[in-house]
Amino acid sequence: MSEHLRETRRRRTFAIVSHPDAGKTTLTEKLLLFGGAIQMAGSVKGRKAARHATSDWMALEKERGISVTSSVMQFPYEGRIVNLLDTPGHADFGEDTYRVLTAVDSALMVIDVAKGVEERTIKLMEVCRLRDTPIMSFINKLDREGKEPIDLLDEVERVLGIQCAPVTWPIGMGSRLKGVVHLITGEVHLYEPGRNFTRQDSTIFASIDDPGLEARIGANMLADLRDELELVQGASHPFDKDAYLAGRQTPVFFGSAVNNFGVQLLLDFFVEHAPSPKPRATTTREVSPDEETFSGFVFKIQANMDPQHRDRVAFLRVCSGRFDAGMKALQTRIGKEVKLANALTFMASDREIVETAYPGDVIGIHNHGTISIGDSFSVGEALNFTGIPNFAPELFRRARLRDPLKLKQLQKGLAQLSEEGATQFFRPLMSNDLILGAVGTLQFDVVAYRLKDEYGVDASFDQVQIATARWVHCDDAKKLEEFREKNAMNLALDAAGELVYLAPSRVNLQLAQERAPAVRFSATREHA
Numbered sequence: 001m002s003e004h005l006r007e008t009r010r011r012r013t014f015a016i017v018s019h020p021d022a023g024k025t026t027l028t029e030k031l032l033l034f035g036g037a038i039q040m041a042g043s044v045k046g047r048k049a050a051r052h053a054t055s056d057w058m059a060l061e062k063e064r065g066i067s068v069t070s071s072v073m074q075f076p077y078e079g080r081i082v083n084l085l086d087t088p089g090h091a092d093f094g095e096d097t098y099r100v101l102t103a104v105d106s107a108l109m110v111i112d113v114a115k116g117v118e119e120r121t122i123k124l125m126e127v128c129r130l131r132d133t134p135i136m137s138f139i140n141k142l143d144r145e146g147k148e149p150i151d152l153l154d155e156v157e158r159v160l161g162i163q164c165a166p167v168t169w170p171i172g173m174g175s176r177l178k179g180v181v182h183l184i185t186g187e188v189h190l191y192e193p194g195r196n197f198t199r200q201d202s203t204i205f206a207s208i209d210d211p212g213l214e215a216r217i218g219a220n221m222l223a224d225l226r227d228e229l230e231l232v233q234g235a236s237h238p239f240d241k242d243a244y245l246a247g248r249q250t251p252v253f254f255g256s257a258v259n260n261f262g263v264q265l266l267l268d269f270f271v272e273h274a275p276s277p278k279p280r281a282t283t284t285r286e287v288s289p290d291e292e293t294f295s296g297f298v299f300k301i302q303a304n305m306d307p308q309h310r311d312r313v314a315f316l317r318v319c320s321g322r323f324d325a326g327m328k329a330l331q332t333r334i335g336k337e338v339k340l341a342n343a344l345t346f347m348a349s350d351r352e353i354v355e356t357a358y359p360g361d362v363i364g365i366h367n368h369g370t371i372s373i374g375d376s377f378s379v380g381e382a383l384n385f386t387g388i389p390n391f392a393p394e395l396f397r398r399a400r401l402r403d404p405l406k407l408k409q410l411q412k413g414l415a416q417l418s419e420e421g422a423t424q425f426f427r428p429l430m431s432n433d434l435i436l437g438a439v440g441t442l443q444f445d446v447v448a449y450r451l452k453d454e455y456g457v458d459a460s461f462d463q464v465q466i467a468t469a470r471w472v473h474c475d476d477a478k479k480l481e482e483f484r485e486k487n488a489m490n491l492a493l494d495a496a497g498e499l500v501y502l503a504p505s506r507v508n509l510q511l512a513q514e515r516a517p518a519v520r521f522s523a524t525r526e527h528a
């Protein structure tokens with residue numbers, strides 16, 4: 001096998017998705033511990049303050065206890081290279097999550113044992129289904145009382161419409177939690193709070209017939225367990241790798257992230273069975289990760305990741321070939337060859353300069369405003385990766401400046417923050433207003449906070465009479481000009497200079513569409 005194939009096959013690029021509070025951050029931290037990416041001290045105990053320090057950068061996240069931005073973490077495990085892309089948990093950041101999911105090959109879903117399938121879990125599942133993304137599930141917080149495991153599997157199957165294949169099965173729950181049985185290897189892993197960090201640190205029995213087990217959990221519990229396992233094996237599906245890879249079946253694990261219990265079993269199974277980088281579609285053809293010529297696309301941009309550096313970083317997923325520091329690649333949208341120097345890799349919050357990267361890896365490239373979300377980079381052949389949309393925002397506000405002398409900084413801040421994609425920035429043709437669009441109200445607070453923190457601008461956001469936005473296109477230049485003249489009051493330019501119709505109401509939008517049949521109104525701006 002060539003070095004390229006070897007490196008590609010050992011990559012595992014995935015995201016963890018969950019309803020807020022299910023335990024995504026905690027699980028992320030535990031996975032990083034196994035990868036040696038962060039130190040054990042202070043983390044295993046799950047200290048509140050330290051909890052957010054790893055995957056979250058911003059002070060705001062700590063204040064509110066939510067993840068606002070996504071981050072990328074790479075770590076080696078058992079001969080594999082794992083790339084974990086963090087997704088924001090809050091409902092307002094769905095778009096960002098959506099785009100992160102375009103850059104992964106599989107996902108891990110965390111479910112709270114007491115809450116079961118929650119509203120956000122359902123939405124995320126819908127997004128995963130769009131691409132048949134393979135999903136593993138982790139039922140978390142087994143150290144607390146929750147729903148019956150068998151009922152939970154039923155709920156996942158019924159509500160999420162995906163077959164469940166339990167891989168581990170809990171012995172008890174809450175204060176009676178004794179451990180889990182691995183249904184494929186037959187091993188029993190005991191739950192020992194304060195331990196269970198690694199295999200070496202855990203008590204493991206080869207099977208439920210091991211006499212040591214009865215001594216530990218008692219004859220009654222063992223008898224119940226035998227009955228339950230019989231029931232489970234009769235009623236559930238065995239693990240079927242093809243069904244998993246096709247997104248039809250989810251292997252299910254039980255555990256407690258905060259106690260580090262059941263996590264290594266999940267990780268071991270994950271690196272063995274989760275898919276290595278998959279082919280990606282472009283406008284012209286499918287690109288295989290086995291190809292040796294470099295290509296990739298930008299799925300996320302983040303400003304001011306490091307307040308000391310005041311920079312913007314574009315996150316690029318490598319789709320084929322090898323990235324070498326300093327190499328040149330064609331940026332398809334602008335048709336220019338650019339030098340990709342000083343690429344970054346992400347070890348939790350540490351940034352390191354990378355020399356090489358392979359398909360599945362995510363690198364950070366410095367962006368001076370010339371890179372947009374959705375941009376493709378390739379060597380030789382011009383390629384345009386598809387499927388990374390910009391959604392029309394549903395909420396609009398007009399930026400109001402408290403100090404008029406800071407107008408330049410405000411414009412710059414709004415433009416740079418909107419490059420990240422969570423908000424969109426519009427400049428109406430007929431006024432000097434600065435309009436910000438978002439899909440959730442929380443984003444306005446985030447922008448106001450960051451404007452102050454990162455740009456020293458004190459701004460607030462006022463209500464404005466805009467109901468929705470549509471990107472407008474017309475193949476006939478004359479008709480477009482006519483449309484522009486007639487509708488100038490409602491037209492604006494987005495941050496990329498594209499023409500957008502800002503409709504004061506749905507009815508207005510409908511009328512505008514009826515009056516200009518030659519003009520296309522689009523609710524998404526597909527990048528590139």
Ligand code: GDP
Pocket residue numbers: 018019020021022023024025026027046089140141142143144255256257258259
């Ligand atoms: P996220 O919003 O999905 O990222 O969830 P967090 O990881 O921030 O966890 C939410 C809360 O659940 C925190 O207070 C965690 O300490 C707690 N938590 C996480 N895992 C467990 C667990 O296994 N058992 C218990 N009892 N609490 C947990």
